[in-house]
Amino acid sequence: MxxxxxxxxxxxxxxxxxxxxxxxxxxxxxxxxxxxxxxxxxxxxxxxxxxxxxxxxxxxxxxxxxxxAAYGNPPPSPEIHDVEQLLAGWAHVLADPRQRRLLRRLYGAIEDNPELARAYQDQFGRHRDRARRDVLERARDRGQLPADSDPDILLDVLTGAVWQHLAVRPDTGTAGEVEQFLRAVFHQLGYRPENH
CATH class of the missing domain: 1.10.10.60 (Homeodomain-like)
Incomplete structure (x- = not known):
């Protein structure tokens, strides 16, 4: 310069x-x-x-x-086109041992550093949750999820499944194994992919 x-x-x-x-x-x-x-x-x-x-x-x-920066500076409100893209994104993150450790630390911040957890939720979390709820609403409207599905409750269940995976599964799982786990959870929620 x-x-x-x-x-x-x-x-x-x-x-x-x-x-x-x-x-x-x-x-x-x-x-x-x-x-x-x-x-x-x-x-x-x-x-x-x-x-x-x-x-x-x-x-x-x-x-x-x-x-x-650790997540590649994604947009505050990501464009998630469908459940399949949502599944692939979560599986990618959960298959990375370093990102898994980071997620566990962030979960701990809810108790240990509520200011950080609150600021992160205000700046990014709310927008990203909205994008995920929109995906679930569209899937319901297309008949991929039961007609009486509540996207807010579905998101809570899915987020809980992610935290359960972080808590009890080893950090050595592949993206395919993580996706299989998440797909089983979606199946229990009544998700039926198109063309199946």
């Missing part, structure tokens, strides 16, 4: 950005949200605390950015 293209002040370092998010993710998975601090993140990333604070004014925002 030439001097003419730089903005006033020190340029932001992409390497520092990546190091901060990587360090925060490692600490979040290792120790949980409550035991992760800005100081620890800075030390592990090899930057100053001021460098972290310039990017993230508080730990909650840092951890939210960390979680989003």
């Amino acid at each position: 030439s001097a003419d293209n730089r903005v006033a002040g020190r340029p932001r370092s992409r390497e520092a950005d990546a190091a901060i998010l990587d360090a925060a993710l490692e600490l979040l998975i290792e120790r949980g949200a409550e035991a992760t601090s800005i100081e620890q993140v800075a030390r592990r990333a090899g930057v100053t605390r001021a460098t972290v604070y310039r990017r993230f004014p508080d730990k909650t925002r840092l951890l939210i950015a960390t979680v989003e």
Whole structure:
């Protein structure tokens, strides 16, 4: 980058950005949200605390950015076309051992760090739940789910199944095995894929 293209002040370092998010993710998975601090993140990333604070004014925002980066920065309100895409997406995440550990830490944050859980739900969770409910409503309207299905209750059951999988199944399952589990849950809810 030439001097003419730089903005006033020190340029932001992409390497520092990546190091901060990587360090925060490692600490979040290792120790949980409550035991992760800005100081620890800075030390592990090899930057100053001021460098972290310039990017993230508080730990909650840092951890939210960390979680989003770990999931590839998906849109706040994803486009999920149908149940099959929903199944494949969940299976992909649940087949990744690191993402499984992260999800368990996030679940623990509901109790240990309610501010983080609340901020994440406000910023992303509500929109993503709406997208999932919309998929379930469309499936019901197409006759793939029983006509009296309540999408809110279905989403609660499916989310519970995901947490049950995280709690009792090993972190070594393949995406195919996870999808088979989720498909069995959907089957019990009355889901019938089209063309079957």
